[in-house]
Amino acid sequence: MSAWRKVLALHLAVLLALLVLQFVLPPYHHTNVARIMVLAAYAIGYNVLLGYTGLMSLGHAMFFAAGMYGAGLPVYYFGMGAPAAFACGLAAGVGLALLFGLMALRTVGPSFLIVSMMFGQALFLVTLYFNEITLGDQGFILSEKLRPLELAGTQLGFHEPAVKYNLALAIFTGCLLAALALRLSALGRVLIGIRENEERTRLLGYDSFRYKLLALGVSGALSAAAGAGYALLFSYVGSTFASILFSIYPLLWTLLGGVGTVLGPLVGTALMFYLVDTVSGVTSSYLLFVGAALVALVLWFPLGILGTVRSRWLPWLP
Amino acid sequence: MAAVAPLLATQALSKHFGGLAAVREVSLEVAQGEIRAIIGPNGAGKTTLVSMICGRHEPSAGRIVYRGRDITALRPWERLRLGIAYTFQVTSIFKGLSCYENVALPAQRGLMHGLARRLAPGEAAIEARVTAALGAVGLEDMAWQRADELAYGHQRLLELAMALATEPRLLILDEPTQGLAEAEISAFCDLVRQIARQATVLIIEHNMQVVLALAGRVTVMDAGEILAQGTPAEIERHPAVQKAYLGR
Numbered sequence: 001m002s003a004w005r006k007v008l009a010l011h012l013a014v015l016l017a018l019l020v021l022q023f024v025l026p027p028y029h030h031t032n033v034a035r036i037m038v039l040a041a042y043a044i045g046y047n048v049l050l051g052y053t054g055l056m057s058l059g060h061a062m063f064f065a066a067g068m069y070g071a072g073l074p075v076y077y078f079g080m081g082a083p084a085a086f087a088c089g090l091a092a093g094v095g096l097a098l099l100f101g102l103m104a105l106r107t108v109g110p111s112f113l114i115v116s117m118m119f120g121q122a123l124f125l126v127t128l129y130f131n132e133i134t135l136g137d138q139g140f141i142l143s144e145k146l147r148p149l150e151l152a153g154t155q156l157g158f159h160e161p162a163v164k165y166n167l168a169l170a171i172f173t174g175c176l177l178a179a180l181a182l183r184l185s186a187l188g189r190v191l192i193g194i195r196e197n198e199e200r201t202r203l204l205g206y207d208s209f210r211y212k213l214l215a216l217g218v219s220g221a222l223s224a225a226a227g228a229g230y231a232l233l234f235s236y237v238g239s240t241f242a243s244i245l246f247s248i249y250p251l252l253w254t255l256l257g258g259v260g261t262v263l264g265p266l267v268g269t270a271l272m273f274y275l276v277d278t279v280s281g282v283t284s285s286y287l288l289f290v291g292a293a294l295v296a297l298v299l300w301f302p303l304g305i306l307g308t309v310r311s312r313w314l315p316w317l318p
Numbered sequence: 319m320a321a322v323a324p325l326l327a328t329q330a331l332s333k334h335f336g337g338l339a340a341v342r343e344v345s346l347e348v349a350q351g352e353i354r355a356i357i358g359p360n361g362a363g364k365t366t367l368v369s370m371i372c373g374r375h376e377p378s379a380g381r382i383v384y385r386g387r388d389i390t391a392l393r394p395w396e397r398l399r400l401g402i403a404y405t406f407q408v409t410s411i412f413k414g415l416s417c418y419e420n421v422a423l424p425a426q427r428g429l430m431h432g433l434a435r436r437l438a439p440g441e442a443a444i445e446a447r448v449t450a451a452l453g454a455v456g457l458e459d460m461a462w463q464r465a466d467e468l469a470y471g472h473q474r475l476l477e478l479a480m481a482l483a484t485e486p487r488l489l490i491l492d493e494p495t496q497g498l499a500e501a502e503i504s505a506f507c508d509l510v511r512q513i514a515r516q517a518t519v520l521i522i523e524h525n526m527q528v529v530l531a532l533a534g535r536v537t538v539m540d541a542g543e544i545l546a547q548g549t550p551a552e553i554e555r556h557p558a559v560q561k562a563y564l565g566r
Contacts, residue, residue, distance in 0.1 A: 205398035205427040
């Protein structure tokens with residue numbers, strides 16, 4: 001099918017552009033883009049739940065933080081290597097997501113939002129309460145403890161910008177392709193059915209609870225992958241990343257880029273990152289500008305950037 | 319009556335909403351292959367009855383037996399997999415999606431067995447089913463239109479195509495002709511007759527013309543109970559029905 005090829009070509013082109021970008025960017029933006037890619041992976045995870053399944057969470061920082069602490073603590077305390085630590089982070093995120101889902105998915109709509117926020121806050125408080133282990137909001141640095149990656153005999157230190165950038169790109173690529181595959185699969189169709197009309201979907205033969213749990217598991221996995229990646233690549237783990245602000249960010253990034261579009265989270269994250277970056281160079285009240293941007297967004301682009309592009313020009317955009 | 323076991327039987331099925339008894343001990347038998355109409359005034363409990371059959375509502379008391387098996391405790395998605403499909407009285411389509419996607423969701427259900435097939439049931443097989451279902455209701459040219467852009471009559475047909483895509487054995491139609499124009503209604507009757515060659519049809523209908531044209535047997539409900547049952551001709555002559563329908 002030609003639509004299929006178009007979709008695949010577009011997403012591969014974006015990944016290729018990100019790959020090439022590292023050779024032309026000045027150092028400052030080089031680091032920024034690496035950071036954006038990891039945060040965008042988090043937003044992609046968030047979008048699987050909000051955009052595809054129609055479940056709005058305000059506690060997603062718990063999955064990001066589960067990935068972050070799941071990867072960071074074993075490195076800090078046991079000197080675990082990066083690949084194993086990454087896997088621990090991923091497992092922590094998926095486990096938490098499924099556990100949370102079994103309890104929280106009994107609620108729908110605004111109740112789900114509130115319950116997710118409460119669980120998110122609970123995990124945030126856990127990171128503060130056990131501050132002897134987590135070092136609370138002061139956090140801990142991994143760079144001393146993290147052994148460099150060994151790949152075909154060469155040592156790749158995490159402090160090297162090229163390593164940082166390409167690992168960030170690898171995490172982003174994995175999350176993007178996972179989200180795209182889910183979106184285009186039979187499962188994705190069921191999730192979208194649930195988003196559009198859950199009762200109808202149940203009467204068409206689908207146990208919506210199981211599919212929502214699956215979506216939450218995938219969303220938790222992608223968010224945790226981003227959290228684990230962030231800890232390992234940027235060498236810091238702290239409870240700020242479990243705070244409510246880090247649950248609101250992916251919502252804003254996704255809304256800005258386009259809810260329910262595969263590439264929207266990347267666009268939204270990049271724009272918001274540079275908006276904050278630019279404005280905070282001028283004034284300390286940058287959140288005011290972020291707020292103004294969001295009001296404008298809701299007024300003129302309620303579908304977000306790529307959502308608007310899709311509805312006006314590119315109906316095939318997934 | 320015939321000794322053959324019915325496709326569907328409800329046994330003293332009741333539903334209470336708070337203190338209100340919407341359906342009271344209804345025992346209904348539907349034979350394999352028939353077109354059965356359920357008629358009755360508003361509030362007679364018709365929709366509540368079929369909602370219990372398809373699993374939307376849980377009964378307060380009674381049993382539902384389908385193909386010799388007690389399905390009272392089954393969830394709606396399990397009943398669909400046994401071949402019970404339902405079309406809503408108030409059109410319930412996925413308005414933001416294309417007609418193709420609306421029908422693809424039920425069409426892929428039967429193809430999703432096992433993990434691999436769940437992930438990729440095969441778009442070609444799904445497409446064949448979608449095309450067949452849309453073709454059956456005459457919407458094949460509108461596959462890529464958004465459902466909410468369709469005319470009302472077409473939305474009703476899309477709703478029917480979604481049910482057909484599940485390849486039902488028992489198709490429950492809840493007031494399918496409501497809001498349709500005369501010409502659309504007669505085309506719709508032809509369509510139901512065609513569907514009835516493969517499936518048993520249970521149809522709730524207000525339009526007596528449609529009932530007389532389609533139904534082999536008619537069940538009349540009033541105030542949550544079965545008032546009368548019989549052939550359309552018997553029902554027309556039935557004194558209780560004349561009283562309820564034609565004014566006392």
